[in-house]
Amino acid sequence: MRGSLTPLENGKGLPFVPVRNFLVYDVASSRVRGEHAHRKCEQFLVAARGGVSVVVDDGRSRAEVRLTDPSVGLYLAPMVWGIQYKFDRDSLLLVMASRPYEADDYIRDYDEFRELVNR
Template sequence: MKPVILNFPKIQDPRGNLTFLQHKDQIPFEIQRIFWTYDVPGGEIRGGHAYFNQKEIIVALSGSFDVVVTNDDGSTDTFSLNRSYYGLYLPAKTWRHIENFSTNSLALHISSDPFSKDDYIRDFEEFKTLKNV
């Protein structure tokens, strides 16, 4: 499976909108970990890795940022996240980095696995051999 944007329900109300997530209905894996990144200084890049097993959804809860994904053929796709009612699904073995954080951006990461340093692929050359890039 390739990275794909998932649309989440958006319930509009004059008092403010509401979006929710429910496992099995909107998320293609059982949630094992949730974390968020914030206060990223201007010009900084987060990520720069892939996971052996972990699947992830990234949501821009506030502000905006770009997720740059390296595809199997070595090309890249940029996903601009700036709405809290959709998220980017990243399957395992997807190389990514996040850049262009706006001021006060907040990125929610929903993961299929608990944290494990052994699940990270941090060397792009190793990643290329795994993916035959």
């Protein structure tokens, strides 16, 4: 009757304290986001509204997860390739990150990522 509430408390329920948070929205269903890995940054993704599919790839295996419940999130460790796609029309993706934006932390080339993972 009063709706739902999902608490987000710093230092609780995540393996890191979020330093940077951002929202991804107004993404057409045919578009793809992500397509990178981080060297050090950890992330936690929550579909705050609607749904989005996420591909996670550790360089050895790949899986797809569909996020549709705002009380459930997906942890992306460093050195995991992430792709977000199949955004619902009204989707709102909340991303919590363990580090500030650092351009050098991004690995945007999949071949380079695979090479680093296999070292």
